Amino acid sequence: MTSTKVEFLVKMTCNSCVKDIENSLKDVKGIKNVDINLANGSVVIESILPILDLQKKLEATGKQVAIKGYDGTAAVSILEVGEKNVQGVVRFVQASPDTCIIDGTIDGLKPGKHNISIHECGDISKGCTSVGKVFNPENNTKKRIYGNIGIITAERNGHAEFRLEDNIVKLSECIGRSFVINMQDQKGTPVACGIIARSAGLFQNPKTVCACDGTTIWDEVSKPNSKSSL
Incomplete structure (x- = not known):
């Protein structure tokens, strides 16, 4: 099967958060590579799994998660x-x-x-x-x-x-x-x-705050039926 890379924005505050994410994705069949950037709050996963499955794995750590971009068109x-x-x-x-x-x-x-x-x-x-x-x-x-x-x-x-x-x-x-x-x-x-x-493609979506009303991406994720959390 063809693998794809997906970039998630994850609300991380410290190295303990990074460890939690590493543990949640460790030994999961279908995941080929994980790149976690604490400074940017970015988690890039290369896998053959449905995107929702990956999102659920990340959310199982108790952290807020939003899909940010994909590799390719x-x-x-x-x-x-x-x-x-x-x-x-x-x-x-x-x-x-x-x-x-x-x-x-x-x-x-x-x-x-x-x-x-x-x-x-x-x-x-x-x-x-x-x-x-x-x-x-x-x-x-x-x-x-x-x-x-x-x-x-x-x-x-x-x-x-x-x-x-x-x-x-x-x-x-x-x-x-x-x-x-x-x-x-x-x-x-x-x-x-x-x-x-x-x-957005991979690393092409830097926005975390809406310029029109100051809403953060985390405000958006917490809304019922948010497009970021579906």
Whole structure:
């Protein structure tokens, strides 16, 4: 499997905090390398694990954690349109020219199988009805329709986590379009959708305070359903 690097901002105050983080990540299968910078409050993890799993490992130390950046071209889709109970975050990282990692966590789904896809338009002004058709460029010569990413399964509690390696999707062609999820047996009716927006690369996001209102990233993380903590 292809590994990716993710930079987390972790609220650390001393070397004891560093030790706590080292212990929480020690001997975890799927983690290839960890780089902790106490001065910057930065933890960079190279792994093949879902990003949420890594975040939970860090949060298990009792410290506040926020995702700060990714290695390579990266994007995120916040599922904020559709059925009101469905919420989630889907992250995209172009890990290599031929591999796009698609990593998601979605809650509020009906148990069972769901299709996930990339659609032509980043227009959610009319909900999920204005995102257009499944994205399929004219020059696509693959057997699969370009934007048909695959099928995921929601558990009995409506929760779904997934990490897919896709060798057809090129993230540069998908930024500004929409990510859509629909239940497999509902004839393609969207359950939720969100615009695919570019996100910060590794070490490209120095901001910890919002210039407009002075809100710190830790204030943001502590909000219910914060995008930094999903």
